[in-house]
Amino acid sequence: MREAIPDQILTAAGALFYREGIRAVGIDRIIEEANVAKATLYRHFPSKDHLVAAYLQARHDRVIRSLEEVIEAEIAPRDAIKLIFERLHEKADSPEFRGCAFALAVAEHGDSERVVSVARTHKTMVRNIFSAIMSKADSGSQQASAHLSLLYEGALAIVAVGRDPSAVLIARDCALSVFDTAVFTKQPS
Amino acid sequence: MREAIPDQILTAAGALFYREGIRAVGIDRIIEEANVAKATLYRHFPSKDHLVAAYLQARHDRVIRSLEEVIEAEIAPRDAIKLIFERLHEKADSPEFRGCAFALAVAEHGDSERVVSVARTHKTMVRNIFSAIMSKADSGSQQASAHLSLLYEGALAIVAVGRDPSAVLIARDCALSVFDTAVFTKQPS
DNA sequence: GATAGAAGTAAGACCGGTCTGTCTCGGTTG
DNA sequence: CAACCGAGACAGACCGGTCTTACTTCTATC
Numbered sequence: 001m002r003e004a005i006p007d008q009i010l011t012a013a014g015a016l017f018y019r020e021g022i023r024a025v026g027i028d029r030i031i032e033e034a035n036v037a038k039a040t041l042y043r044h045f046p047s048k049d050h051l052v053a054a055y056l057q058a059r060h061d062r063v064i065r066s067l068e069e070v071i072e073a074e075i076a077p078r079d080a081i082k083l084i085f086e087r088l089h090e091k092a093d094s095p096e097f098r099g100c101a102f103a104l105a106v107a108e109h110g111d112s113e114r115v116v117s118v119a120r121t122h123k124t125m126v127r128n129i130f131s132a133i134m135s136k137a138d139s140g141s142q143q144a145s146a147h148l149s150l151l152y153e154g155a156l157a158i159v160a161v162g163r164d165p166s167a168v169l170i171a172r173d174c175a176l177s178v179f180d181t182a183v184f185t186k187q188p189s
Numbered sequence: 190m191r192e193a194i195p196d197q198i199l200t201a202a203g204a205l206f207y208r209e210g211i212r213a214v215g216i217d218r219i220i221e222e223a224n225v226a227k228a229t230l231y232r233h234f235p236s237k238d239h240l241v242a243a244y245l246q247a248r249h250d251r252v253i254r255s256l257e258e259v260i261e262a263e264i265a266p267r268d269a270i271k272l273i274f275e276r277l278h279e280k281a282d283s284p285e286f287r288g289c290a291f292a293l294a295v296a297e298h299g300d301s302e303r304v305v306s307v308a309r310t311h312k313t314m315v316r317n318i319f320s321a322i323m324s325k326a327d328s329g330s331q332q333a334s335a336h337l338s339l340l341y342e343g344a345l346a347i348v349a350v351g352r353d354p355s356a357v358l359i360a361r362d363c364a365l366s367v368f369d370t371a372v373f374t375k376q377p378s
Numbered sequence: 379g380a381t382a383g384a385a386g387t388a389a390g391a392c393c394g395g396t397c398t399g400t401c402t403c404g405g406t407t408g
Numbered sequence: 409c410a411a412c413c414g415a416g417a418c419a420g421a422c423c424g425g426t427c428t429t430a431c432t433t434c435t436a437t438c
């Protein structure tokens with residue numbers, strides 16, 4: 001067995017969901033791509049909604065792990081921010097990039113509590129990543145971290161529609177500028 | 190006749206598309222809500238894709254007109270920015286707000302050239318609005334206008350998922366800060 | 379201004395296709 | 409033998425889009 005079956009299904013479903021959209025991809029497409037029987041899929045995921053949530057959860061884990069690596073690496077907060085945006089730029093500079101998977105999923109399944117919940121958790125944790133970085137800069141500005149995540153999400157949204165990855169670099173420059181003024185004008189605690 | 194039939198259809202379709210999603214709303218729902226026969230709909234809009242594009246176009250016209258009013262009003266650039274974000278906050282502070290209709294549409298129909306084209310045009314024009322405001326501030330910083338639209342889109346994206354309209358106010362504060370530093374550090378032309 | 383015809387409309391049957399989800403069957407593997 | 413699996417038929421609903429039928433409304437011509 002090359003791979004556990006649930007992962008096999010999630011891999012196929014995830015690629016299709018992100019590339020073509022969730023509603024646009026039927027169960028039949030997924031089981032064909034995953035080389036799996038329909039009953040097998042429904043044994044592991046009781047409904048398509050569950051499968052979508054699991055796909056988002058897997059993506060969430062992956063993205064957050066990648067961001068936490070940046071935090072755990074002992075690099076200066078300013079460079080961490082730079083790195084995060086430049087990693088995003090790399091991803092955005094690819095024809096198959098379609099924007100934030102969680103925003104896409106909520107756009108299609110905004111009425112599914114299961115889906116929205118994972119997406120919200122993800123956004124909250126991304127904000128917390130920026131918050132952690134800013135607190136390492138010993139300028140406890142929670143405001144600045146909110147600004148950074150705003151720029152991060154804005155870059156994702158603009159690239160999703162306009163497909164021009166340079167927006168991410170512009171966001172990076174603005175983020176660094178926000179960081180600098182936040183640190184420069186920091187309040188003594 | 191209370192209203193031209195195409196507008197009647199567009200009104201019903203627009204409300205349903207935005208509220209529940211484009212793929213989630215079938216033609217039957219639209220014609221029922223618009224009190225119109227199916228053949229009538231297809232006489233005015235040759236396909237659902239055309240109808241979606243027309244819905245986006247109508248929304249585009251409305252939003253851009255509202256933004257241009259801000260420009261044409263003789264108010265200071267800084268106040269114009271403030272006003273734009275506070276108007277967005279008003280809209281976001283409503284249970285039926287679901288985020289940027291164009292981002293939602295692209296998420297669902299990213300492969301439709303007709304749909305993507307309207308969405309891209311919209312995003313470009315929004316950026317141009319900020320650009321026009323910044324050039325009135327006689328600091329020709331195109332960079333700052335890009336930052337402003339980044340914050341604008343970020344606020345839309347975050348509210349779309351998190352449903353917390355206060356993100357728009359945070360974006361406003363950041364935008365004003367960006368504006369101030371851009372004007373303060375402007376280059377002599 | 380009356381009238382014939384063209385055009386627009388509502389209502390809904392209908393078509394072929396696709397959707398999610400269930401079920402059966404027969405094979406394979408531990 | 410028991411649990412899982414692939415393949416696929418099947419159900420019931422819904423999809424976008426076409427077409428028919430009967431009715432209304434507008435328009436052009438006399």
